[in-house]
Amino acid sequence: DAGVTQSPTHLIKTRGQQVTLRCSPISGHKSVSWYQQVLGQGPQFIFQYYEKEERGRGNFPDRFSARQFPNYSSELNVNALLLGDSALYLCASSRAPSSYNEQFFGPGTRLTVL
Amino acid sequence: GQQLNQSPQSMFIQEGEDVSMNCTSSSIFNTWLWYKQDPGEGPVLLIALYKAGELTSNGRLTAQFGITRKDSFLNISASIPSDVGIYFCAGQASGNTPLVFGKGTRLSVIA
Numbered sequence: 001d002a003g004v005t006q007s008p009t010h011l012i013k014t015r016g017q018q019v020t021l022r023c024s025p026i027s028g029h030k031s032v033s034w035y036q037q038v039l040g041q042g043p044q045f046i047f048q049y050y051e052k053e054e055r056g057r058g059n060f061p062d063r064f065s066a067r068q069f070p071n072y073s074s075e076l077n078v079n080a081l082l083l084g085d086s087a088l089y090l091c092a093s094s095r096a097p098s099s100y101n102e103q104f105f106g107p108g109t110r111l112t113v114l
Numbered sequence: 115g116q117q118l119n120q121s122p123q124s125m126f127i128q129e130g131e132d133v134s135m136n137c138t139s140s141s142i143f144n145t146w147l148w149y150k151q152d153p154g155e156g157p158v159l160l161i162a163l164y165k166a167g168e169l170t171s172n173g174r175l176t177a178q179f180g181i182t183r184k185d186s187f188l189n190i191s192a193s194i195p196s197d198v199g200i201y202f203c204a205g206q207a208s209g210n211t212p213l214v215f216g217k218g219t220r221l222s223v224i225a
Contacts, residue, residue: 004156033212040217040218041117041217041218042117042118042120042202042204042215042216042217042218043157043202043213043215044117044215045212045213045214048212056210056211056212058212090156090157092156098206098209098210100145100147100159100162100204100206100213101147101159101162103159104156104159105155105156105157105158106156107154107155107156108155108156
């Protein structure tokens, strides 16, 4: 079975631009979470979606938004990019929102903002 | 955002040595998790702990949920070169709260 997939792998944007990152969960997983991992830090929770509904939101500005589609894939959108948004964006999927013992991470999308 | 206090920040050890790292929080957690992250990949879950005082092993890895519920420990016995990577602790305060991660411990193994 395929693991969590994310696209694109790498992305370079300039300040003020907008970006959309995509995530496909493991088959059968209905919960998707997004994390931001700045270089040298641990992942920081951004959003969690379950059954297409937002179940949690971390301490991130409104420039960050996300959605989950009927097939449980998800998109993370970031508007008005800042230099500080440069990070590895990780997607993780699980069967249910708190099933962390069976939550699997994708390889991430490396975003660089110039 | 909140991050757990994880130490040491980095370690250089000889192959075959044992490794210990720990994670502390100012608040109580109901779940502690330990992950390993290799370059270019997402974190992979190593051990999950759900009860204060719990001691759980996964091969050469052993983790403990501190009895105060504010800390956790990970030990790796007889380290090998493939143990190289960054180890993260993560905690969850309750069923409705998100995971909070530590800053990681970077492990290097010298053959």
